[in-house]
Amino acid sequence: GNAGIGLETTKVLAAAGATVIVAARDIEKAKRNLRGINNVELEAMDLMEPGSIHVFADRFLSSGRPLHLLVNNAGIMWVPLRRNSLGIESQLATNYLSQFILTAKLFPALRAAAGARVINVSSQGHQFASFNFDDPNFIRREYDTLQGYGQSKTASNLFSLELDNRVKSANIRAYSLHPGQIGDTELAREAPLELFKQLGYVDEQGIILPEIAASLKTLSQGAATTIWCATSPSLTDIGGVYCEDVDIAVLADEPAGSSLTQGVRPYSLDETNAKMLWSWSEKITGLQFPVGPHTSRYV
DSSP states (O other): OOSHHHHHHHHHHHHTTOOEEEEESSHHHHHHHHTTOSSEEEEEOOTTOHHHHHHHHHHHHHTTOOOSEEEEOOOOOSOOOOBOTTOOBHHHIIIIIHHHHHHHHTHHHHHHHSSEEEEEEOOGGGGGOOOOSSOTTOSSSOOOHHHHHHHHHHHHHHHHHHHHHHHGGGTEEEEEEEOOOBSSOSTTTTOOHHHHHHTTSBOTTSOBOHHHHHHOBOHHHHHHHHHHHHHOGGGTTOOSEEEETTEEOOBOOSOTTSOOOSSBOGGGGOHHHHHHHHHHHHHHHOOOOOOOOOOOSOO
């Protein structure tokens, strides 16, 4: 939470009196961005690398503190093909697998909080792809950055669903969300201009289209759904849901291939897919959670 909507989320939570631990890859940049915000502790972590996540989590667990809220906010979008030390494609590693690893490692602290919430910041971009269980890391298929981003966000939604199923018996609830299209963010800094043209976001000169500009949210508006998921009493007995615009999203009924303007694709809240992804994630990471009963709000 040291840039974009993550920084805005940090400001709001800290102002409300929470002690906020911010993990950052670039410590010096984070120090500059966090200057003047009280109740913030800064720690180093690189979400691309599982080893870095383990070090961070072990350091926190050694403090013995409970963890009332885990916001998995950081992400990358539409980047060139890269892989981490395990051979995981970078968007999948950063946007999803880091969430699984960090949440698994911090589970004892979440359980100790008695009523903790896990917030996974996903995206409407889940519409670009379901999770490809045959070749998630683009070993055999040609790399498509839009597909890579889409499957990483679908994975985040599936993870939130199955996580909630498994840990709600430990008084922990999980949520995924779409923050909205944000104008003032560095998220798409590596995305090629041609991709923005292809998606209909900009004209041939690279100028954002008026109807797109009009739909953009501010950083505070973008952080609003995260804060709602983190704090709303209305969600006390609800979990495993995908939220947008400070509400629980509806299942989208637009046909596949159409552009999704609101709602969530059914495949990214599919119980079978969620369980398959969980098994894949355990195998890749070597980490396991306690298993609870399986029920779903989406039936």
